[in-house]
Amino acid sequence: MSGRTYGYNGVPPSKGKKGAKRYAMAVDLRRCTGCNACTAACKTAYDVPLGDWRIWVMEAETGEFPKTKRHVMPRMCNQCDQPTCVRNCPTKATFKHPDGFVLQRYNRCIGCRTCMVACPYNARHLLTDYRRDKRNPRNVADKCDFCIVRVTRGLAPLCVTSCTGGAMIFGDINDPDSEVARTVAANKTFTLRPEQGNAPQVYYIGLNEPIADPEFAFHHRSDQLHDRYNTFKKNSELGEELAGNIIDTDTGFFGIVGQGVHNMINFIATAPAKFFRGLF
Amino acid sequence: MVDGSMDGQMISNAFHHAYWGFPLSLYFWLVGGSAGSFVVSTLGWVFGVKKYKATAFFASNTAIAMLMIVPLLLITDLGKPFRFFHLLLLPSFSHFSAPMVWGALFILTYPIGMLFYSYFVYYKNERMARAFGIAAIVLALCTHWYTGVVMQLNPSRLPNHGSVAPILFLTGAYISGIGLLNILLWIRNKFIDAKRQVSDAILADMARLMLYGIVFDMFLLFNEFLQMTYGIAEEHTILYDVLLGPFIWPYLYIEIIWGLIIPLIILVIPKINRSLYWVLGASFMVTTGVFGMRVWWVMATQYFQGHY
Secondary structure, three states: OOOOOEOOOOOOOOOOOOOOOOEEEEEEOOOOOOOOHHHHHHHHHOOOOOOOOOEEEEEEEEEEOOEEEEEEEEEEOOOOOOOHHHHHOOOOOEEEOOOOOEEEOOOOOOOOOHHHHHOOOOOEEEOOOOOOOOOOOOOOEEEOOOOHHHHOOOOOOHHHHHOOOOOEEEEEOOOOOOHHHHHHHHOOEEOOOHHHOOOOOEEEEOOOHHHHOHHHHHHOEOHHHHHHHHHHHHHOHHHHHHOOOOOOOOOOHHHHHHHHHHHHHHHHHOHHHHHHHOOO | OOOOOOOEEEEEOOOOOOOOOHHHHHHHHHHHHHHHHHHHHHHHHOOOOHHHHHHHHHHHHHHHHHHHHHHHHHHHHOOOHHHHHHHHOOOOOOOOOOHHHHHHHHHHHHHHHHHHHHHHHHOOOHHHHHHHHHHHHHHHHHHHHHHHHHHHOOOOOOOOOOOOHHHHHHHHHHHHHHHHHHHHHHHHHHHOOHHHOOOHHHHHHHHHHHHHHHHHHHHHHHHHHHHHHOOOHHHHHHHHHHHOOOOHHHHHHHHHHHHHHHHHHHHHOOOOOOOHHHHHHHHHHHHHHHHHHHHHHHHHHHHHHOOO
């Protein structure tokens, strides 16, 4: 028990309000196989549009052959205790539930995407028009909500249920007998980007610095990932609509000006459609 | 903690959209231009610099016209444009801790203040023009200050997340507003009779005001630069691999060299700094240069963060 720390800077887990529950997650990366069952289960259940994720798995390789190692890490909303998205949301569409969830109210959201800018974890996305069921909310922000619809009915979140390695542990961290509280107490845990001051509530066990570090993700993309990045930015329907995706193979003077002009023309061309769809 | 060294590569990750793009860069630029124009407009009627009185009416109307485009851009950029009124339903619906709500109030009240100001300037009502001018100049500064704060209050957006952000924004607004106004006044001179024209001497004087702004802007940018070179890892990356990487055109070439250094040189050389076409050239450079700043300011951090 001794010597455990929470986060790089030793921040203890928040207990929330006295007497209230505080749902949190521990992800034991020693047990994660990177099978993406969580990604698939979540994406299917919540009709997450193409190109967006509520949960996804980062993978990185370190070392040199033959001494290489593969690191995997599921990423999702960290249900922060000091969420910048909530503070910055201009319409109270996103809020902190007393039990620890950070939730989204689609009927209030205006789709201004301030929350997405504010989130250090890229955990938020804008729902596109391209959803299987058109009655589902569109053109508003969405995020992982720790499957509150399941949790309030006594079920674990889908990613936890579907985890093949048993790496994800969910529960009330204020209840000392819960599995998550015992796991967090017994292991050295880390949180992502604790220096941002958001007090994230997803605790990783066996976190590898390379994969948790935005610097690493930026500097050490594989060539294939780099190409896919550009393809994604170029082809994504939402990217056209948001008019801000920089394709990084084309950043000379004419490239930047060309991208700007192209994006502005597209922005104006899609404006009428945006207003009409906004009615529904 | 780290296995071996940091050698390695990222194999798989989610890709993330850039949330705010060129339309919002344009919005930041327009709000800035509007605020800058209005500052010039009030010089004569509020701050008592008589020679600028001739520019007041036109400058104020330019500021109003630029601010008319702003809501169109902002509302069209929303995912749900018809829900824009959610921002204005204080105190029950909108969230007062969000700078965007302050902005909605400023953008609503600022043009009204300017309209009254323009009205009293047109009818030469000195006392009322002064009163509404003071109210509107405060709102003008607030309107542009809040745009800086919107970017500032995002801890993970590193060059934006600093207390210098709103001041940098305001300085950029001031110089781009004067630059744009100089060009528009010169075009206006072509179409009106000689009696109502604004003299070249006044344009040169306005360029002198712009020069002070340029020097201050460069000073602030230099401070930002210093902090980023000594900064924590992400600031270092943002400077060398994002701003001097894919964003080198908007950041270094367009903003700093084209928009600040060359105009500074033009405006400090005694033989040409009062010559009309040099002044207009410097004005054009400053105005377009500030647009470069708006582009990297909005999008550079998203480019970095988009890989995480």
